[in-house]
Amino acid sequence: MKAIVVTDQAAGTAGMKLVERPEPQAAINDVVVQVHASGFVGNELEWPSTWTDRGNRDRRPSIPGHEFAGVVTALGYGTTGVSVGQRVFGLADWYRDGTLAEYMAIEARNLAPLPGDVDFTVGASLPISGLTAWQALFEHGRLRTGQRVLVHGAAGAVGSIATQLAHEFGAYVIGTGRAADRQKTLAFGAQAFVDLENSVLEDAGGVDLVFDLIGGDIGKRSAGLIRAGGTLVSAVGPSEARPADGRVVDFVVESDRAQLGEIVQRVRDGRLRTNIGHVACLNDAVAALNPTKRIKGKTIIRFQP
Numbered sequence: 365m366k367a368i369v370v371t372d373q374a375a376g377t378a379g380m381k382l383v384e385r386p387e388p389q390a391a392i393n394d395v396v397v398q399v400h401a402s403g404f405v406g407n408e409l410e411w412p413s414t415w416t417d418r419g420n421r422d423r424r425p426s427i428p429g430h431e432f433a434g435v436v437t438a439l440g441y442g443t444t445g446v447s448v449g450q451r452v453f454g455l456a457d458w459y460r461d462g463t464l465a466e467y468m469a470i471e472a473r474n475l476a477p478l479p480g481d482v483d484f485t486v487g488a489s490l491p492i493s494g495l496t497a498w499q500a501l502f503e504h505g506r507l508r509t510g511q512r513v514l515v516h517g518a519a520g521a522v523g524s525i526a527t528q529l530a531h532e533f534g535a536y537v538i539g540t541g542r543a544a545d546r547q548k549t550l551a552f553g554a555q556a557f558v559d560l561e562n563s564v565l566e567d568a569g570g571v572d573l574v575f576d577l578i579g580g581d582i583g584k585r586s587a588g589l590i591r592a593g594g595t596l597v598s599a600v601g602p603s604e605a606r607p608a609d610g611r612v613v614d615f616v617v618e619s620d621r622a623q624l625g626e627i628v629q630r631v632r633d634g635r636l637r638t639n640i641g642h643v644a645c646l647n648d649a650v651a652a653l654n655p656t657k658r659i660k661g662k663t664i665i666r667f668q669p
């Protein structure tokens with residue numbers, strides 16, 4: 365099968381190569397999926413799990429990519445609840461060969477049915493962004509209707525879904541980002557926007573929840589915005605500062621079939637818009653994942669026409 369592999373950690377995405385690899389076999393409770401479309405998170409080649417397995421052993425050449433939509437082609441021993449030929453989408457294991465390949469093996473619990481009226485490209489754009497946003501707001505952030513939420517990087521892949529979900533839930537949403545992202549952020553449902561390049565973050569005022577997708581100094585200063593009893597949720601590593609009277613949670617997204625169902629249903633009924641910036645075929649994938657100019661929205665690699 366064709367797959368994109370990485371072997372050189374220092375090279376980053378420039379070290380990606382399109383090569384031939386053996387097709388994966390389905391282990392216990394696995395399915396093999398013919399990948400129709402794959403997402404990619406821009407900094408995943410910095411994650412240790414791209415390079416080692418759970419025992420910290422070198423697993424190169426690694427196939428990156430952790431979100432996909434496709435069709436089940438084989439079942440492993442003991443696998444239930446999924447059938448060959450079924451359309452599925454989901455979140456692949458961080459430590460296994462991933463989704464930038466024509467076929468991948470994945471535990472069945474990490475995927476969900478993809479409804480027939482949802483395109484594979486759309487399906488592949490949802491798992492990481494959608495689940496991260498959902499879990500940040502509703503599990504870790506314990507969002508309640510009427511609360512004030514600040515979403516950093518609100519025009520990005522995760523931030524745009526978090527903004528829409530929080531808005532739908534009846535929160536007052538303040539999005540942040542670069543100056544060029546103001547209109548896009550407001551169009552996703554934020555009531556206010558903080559231009560981090562030209563405005564003062566602290567002018568946003570007190571909030572009940574900060575969802576940090578940027579980190580660094582921005583994340584650190586965000587702790588000071590949290591109202592008493594509020595929460596700073598980070599998806600970019602442990603926060604360097606704590607709210608004076610609030611919680612801090614940093615987390616890594618987990619697969620959840622029911623939540624994937626909630627997310628895709630919102631796309632079907634129009635409550636949620638995807639944030640896809642560029643779609644490329646597999647032969648053009650390495651160039652597409654090494655853009656020479658800023659792409660707004662997710663890049664999706666499409667394997668099947």
Ligand SMILES: NC(=O)c1ccc[n+]([C@@H]2O[C@H](COP(=O)([O-])OP(=O)(O)OC[C@H]3O[C@@H](n4cnc5c(N)ncnc54)[C@H](OP(=O)(O)O)[C@@H]3O)[C@@H](O)[C@H]2O)c1
Nearest residue numbers: 496517519520521522523541542560577578599615616617
């Ligand atoms: N913990 C988890 O489970 C988890 C899950 C998903 C994602 N993540 C992490 O969350 C982060 C965001 O992911 P994503 O897929 O949403 O990325 P993304 O699509 O690139 O979105 C990030 C957004 O924030 C903006 N931004 C970044 N730094 C900024 C700054 N200093 N000032 C203003 N705007 C800034 C980006 O603008 P530019 O494009 O111009 O930089 C972009 O619009 C990544 O670090 C990713 O690894 C973590």
